[in-house]
Amino acid sequence: MKSDLRKEMMTIREMCDAFEVTPRTLRFYEAKELLSPERVGTKRLYSKTDRARLALILRGKRFGFRLEDIRQTLDLYDRDDGNSAQRKRACELGVQRLAEMEAQRANLDLAIAELKAELTDAEAKGLVPRRAA
Amino acid sequence: MKSDLRKEMMTIREMCDAFEVTPRTLRFYEAKELLSPERVGTKRLYSKTDRARLALILRGKRFGFRLEDIRQTLDLYDRDDGNSAQRKRACELGVQRLAEMEAQRANLDLAIAELKAELTDAEAKGLVPRRAA
């Protein structure tokens, strides 16, 4: 069974390859207390749980969360011993973030429209070659 | 007519109030060669042209351009002596930026959808109070 346990653990390099991050990033996340891999001697070994956490971290980043927010949310999950107050908090953060993202999208749409108009205008004045449609 | 000329010029404070920026910002833009107000003694005086430039700068920022890009575009406008190669370049930048913005929007939409799904899921599992619809 020892080989099984070994298979569960990954070195920093394996993690980097699996998740497409750099060693620096993993160590950075550790310094920020987002990860806490086991130490065998001086080296790090990442468990399945660590991998799950990292996956959550990266997904959080795709959502535009800051690492600090992600850390808090992750900590809540950890301390979630049946009591759902923690999950509630996590969801609140999510709802908040969702609102921010939708606001951001609205602004982006505005800017896109404005810029498009600008370009169309320049074309109309013949100041510039027409775009591809 | 002197009063007219004076009316055309604005102090740094007036500029700040008019455009809702700080003095630091204006001096910063100047250091970055985005603006070049007149100097009367040691003080800065901003002309109508300066105001137009600042307006363009701020609009550029709303579009998500970096100051350096804005500077280049502005410089192109300035040196635009009939030859439209410059304008063309400016428009190319605009088209490029437009593409970036639309890509960004697509990503944002994805993230929003994912996050929404996540939240809906949590609700369905009764892990958390339902949202307002």
Next chain:
DNA sequence: AGAGCAGTTGACGTTAACGTCACTGTGACG
């Protein structure tokens, strides 16, 4: 002349998320 305020310059601080070095340690291999 003294007070006070606007304006100026220059230098350093800030935030986020790492990158880049330099140096040390360690296990494996030939």
Next chain:
DNA sequence: CGTCACAGTGACGTTAACGTCAACTGCTCT
């Protein structure tokens, strides 16, 4: 036994767009 590659630990660098602060200068009011 040498050395090679990979790990690990600081510490400092990077980018953008300013904020903050200190120390002046200069003008105006009284």
